[in-house]
Amino acid sequence: MLRFENVGMRYGVGPEVLRDVNFSLAPGSFHFLTGASGAGKTTLLKLMYLALRPTRGLVHIFDRDISLTPREELPALRQRIGVVFQDFRLIDHLSAVENVALPLRVAGAENVEINEHVRELLSWVGLGDRLDARPSTLSGGQQQRIAIARAVINRPSLLLADEPTGNVDDRIAVRLMYLFEELNRTGTTVVIATHSNALLDKFGHPVLRLNEGELTVQRGKPSATAKPS
Amino acid sequence: MIRRTDIPFERDQSTRFLPWIVALMVFLGTLMFAVALLVSDAVETWDTTLTGRITIQVPLREAAPEKVEALVEILRSTDGIAAVRALPPDESRALLVPWLGEGVVGSGLPVPLLIDVEVAPGSRIDPVVLEARLVETIEGIAVDDHRAWLSALINLARTAELLALAILALIAASAVIAVVFTTRSGLAVHSAIIELLHQMGARDAYIAGQFQIQAMLLAARGGLGGAAAAGVVLLIFAWIGRGVESAFLPRLNLSVGDWLLLLVVPASAIAISMLTARMTVLRALARMP
Numbered sequence: 001m002l003r004f005e006n007v008g009m010r011y012g013v014g015p016e017v018l019r020d021v022n023f024s025l026a027p028g029s030f031h032f033l034t035g036a037s038g039a040g041k042t043t044l045l046k047l048m049y050l051a052l053r054p055t056r057g058l059v060h061i062f063d064r065d066i067s068l069t070p071r072e073e074l075p076a077l078r079q080r081i082g083v084v085f086q087d088f089r090l091i092d093h094l095s096a097v098e099n100v101a102l103p104l105r106v107a108g109a110e111n112v113e114i115n116e117h118v119r120e121l122l123s124w125v126g127l128g129d130r131l132d133a134r135p136s137t138l139s140g141g142q143q144q145r146i147a148i149a150r151a152v153i154n155r156p157s158l159l160l161a162d163e164p165t166g167n168v169d170d171r172i173a174v175r176l177m178y179l180f181e182e183l184n185r186t187g188t189t190v191v192i193a194t195h196s197n198a199l200l201d202k203f204g205h206p207v208l209r210l211n212e213g214e215l216t217v218q219r220g221k222p223s224a225t226a227k228p229s
Numbered sequence: 230m231i232r233r234t235d236i237p238f239e240r241d242q243s244t245r246f247l248p249w250i251v252a253l254m255v256f257l258g259t260l261m262f263a264v265a266l267l268v269s270d271a272v273e274t275w276d277t278t279l280t281g282r283i284t285i286q287v288p289l290r291e292a293a294p295e296k297v298e299a300l301v302e303i304l305r306s307t308d309g310i311a312a313v314r315a316l317p318p319d320e321s322r323a324l325l326v327p328w329l330g331e332g333v334v335g336s337g338l339p340v341p342l343l344i345d346v347e348v349a350p351g352s353r354i355d356p357v358v359l360e361a362r363l364v365e366t367i368e369g370i371a372v373d374d375h376r377a378w379l380s381a382l383i384n385l386a387r388t389a390e391l392l393a394l395a396i397l398a399l400i401a402a403s404a405v406i407a408v409v410f411t412t413r414s415g416l417a418v419h420s421a422i423i424e425l426l427h428q429m430g431a432r433d434a435y436i437a438g439q440f441q442i443q444a445m446l447l448a449a450r451g452g453l454g455g456a457a458a459a460g461v462v463l464l465i466f467a468w469i470g471r472g473v474e475s476a477f478l479p480r481l482n483l484s485v486g487d488w489l490l491l492l493v494v495p496a497s498a499i500a501i502s503m504l505t506a507r508m509t510v511l512r513a514l515a516r517m518p
Contacts, residue, residue: 106431
């Protein structure tokens with residue numbers, strides 16, 4: 001699914017923010033990504049969602065070597081990756097429905113299909129009554145749920161989430177984590193970047209830990225809570 | 230429920246000026262194109278009506294009917310001449326009225342007899358040879374094939390036509406520059422959304438298409454306005470110039486075909502704007518990973 005081999009990354013002539021990163025994600029796996037601020041989490045996520053190319057090393061995604069993949073073939077790969085940004089990146093002039101529908105529109109889906117799926121998902125994340133609301137009229141937590149709905153609307157093969165539970169209360173955070181686990185059970189590979197040790201302990205998935213640009217992989221612990229049936 | 234564009238162009242201040250810029254350019258371009266069409270029509274008229282004709286002046290003192298009749302017969306029997314017509318004195322005088330006035334012409338001014346000769350299509354008549362031959366019949370005769378002064382006039386008109394088309398090309402180039410800067414400004418203003426769409430897997434053509442539609446709408450608004458304003462100016466100009474009727478001056482009103490041709494200017498402005506916006510966006514996106 002995803003493999004990094006000796007990946008290094010630097011911006012311009014600055015120091016390497018990632019050094020010799022080696023790891024692989026099996027299809028259908030679930031990982032947390034953690035590390036102190038400035039450890040390189042965002043850079044690693046950007047490499048994973050193909051917003052950056054590494055300055056050295058190899059990145060394989062969906063069995064494709066990115067360095068050998070022509071630029072015009074990258075959009076099709078990106079359409080298989082869902083991303084939840086820490087700052088949500090919702091488009092202000094679009095309604096909740098329109099924001100969530102974007103990945104489907106980009107992929108060329110029909111309007112009827114878009115309407116049906118988007119409304120269903122927004123209802124599932126508890127925003128069924130705010131379909132036509134603009135992001136600026138919603139709370140931080142509601143915006144975050146829209147950002148998550150947008151990332152998962154087209155059932156991505158790989159879901160990357162940067163602090164997806166950072167702005168919601170514990171009840172909603174757990175509900176969102178269950179949504180990610182539900183997606184994971186249907187085959188989506190999930191990587192959640194988080195600072196929350198409580199979340200790591202509660203769900204017990206393997207951890208990619210970044211420390212000053214170097215990555216170590218820790219095996220998961222048994223989950224502390226039972227998952228909903 | 231689903232919006233046509235993901236990018237909020239209506240919030241982009243720089244796009245507000247584009248319709249005005251396009252309107253101004255289409256206005257000037259349409260006028261320039263109209264000038265080029267009028268000049269082109271005039272040159273064509275001169276070419277067809279004057280270069281195929283020769284005028285022979287017979288001094289009044291030599292214009293006895295039998296001599297003129299003999300002259301006409303010689304001309305009719307000359308190879309390459311299709312038709313010969315001796316103008317009645319009243320018609321010859323009427324030609325002078327616009328230049329000298331009714332009073333002078335009507336006061337007994339000796340006006341030479343004019344013979345209008347139509348040269349057969351594809352034939353050439355040497356005026357010097359013809360004059361030498363005719364002088365044997367009538368003393369003091371003059372043959373004028375209009376070519377000497379007409380070729381200079383046609384050259385001048387062709388130069389004016391080329392100048393008008395060159396100005397039209399410069400206006401089009403200015404429109405391209407305006408659209409490039411507006412599009413680049415739009416790319417900068419909406420960079421966050423473009424980056425987001427790019428990350429979601431939007432192809433370059435998807436993003437460029439949104440800019441292209443926006444450029445089309447803005448250019449259409451400006452282009453149609455500019456063309457309408459130019460049309461009004463041309464109608465006023467034609468109305469003012471309706472009294473200036475002369476075979477010598479170009480006509481100042483456009484034909485239906487010319488009016489239809491003028492629509493090429495706003496249509497081109499819209500097409501150029503769309504294409505320029507698309508190319509600008511595609512070039513910018515090509516720098517993204």
